[in-house]
Amino acid sequence: MRTCFATPRPTQHRSRSLAGLPISNDAVELSLPASSITLLAIPGPPPGDINADGLVNIDDLPGLVAVWLGLDADPHHLIRADLNADGMADGDDIAQFVEIIGSL
Numbered sequence: 620m621r622t623c624f625a626t627p628r629p630t631q632h633r634s635r636s637l638a639g640l641p642i643s644n645d646a647v648e649l650s651l652p653a654s655s656i657t658l659l660a661i662p663g664p665p666p667g668d669i670n671a672d673g674l675v676n677i678d679d680l681p682g683l684v685a686v687w688l689g690l691d692a693d694p695h696h697l698i699r700a701d702l703n704a705d706g707m708a709d710g711d712d713i714a715q716f717v718e719i720i721g722s723l
């Protein structure tokens with residue numbers, strides 16, 4: 620069982636309930652069974668797919684080079700340009716990109 624609290628805003632009409640939920644000590648208590656909470660993970664483009672078209676190919680090279688040279692600091696691009704998964708997008712990822720392209 621997970622319990623969440625929300626404090627009503629001062630401008631809200633004071634009543635004994637808010638949206639049908641009881642107010643106790645100026646807080647609304649909402650109890651939900653833990654099984655009602657669902658986390659949805661949606662995978663993003665694969666590493667190397669800097670243009671997010673679903674493919675890793677030569678079209679991604681200009682974008683990858685821009686990240687590796689520090690010209691593009693978009694956090695999504697930084698993650699996708701880290702092809703060897705060492706936490707950094709830099710020249711050490713070039714070999715992995717060449718390997719991917721060579722396997723096509």
Ligand SMILES: [Ca+2]
Pocket residue numbers: 667668669670671672673674675676678679
């Ligand atoms: Ca791509």
Ligand SMILES: [Ca+2]
Pocket residue numbers: 700701702703704705706707708709711712
């Ligand atoms: Ca890396």
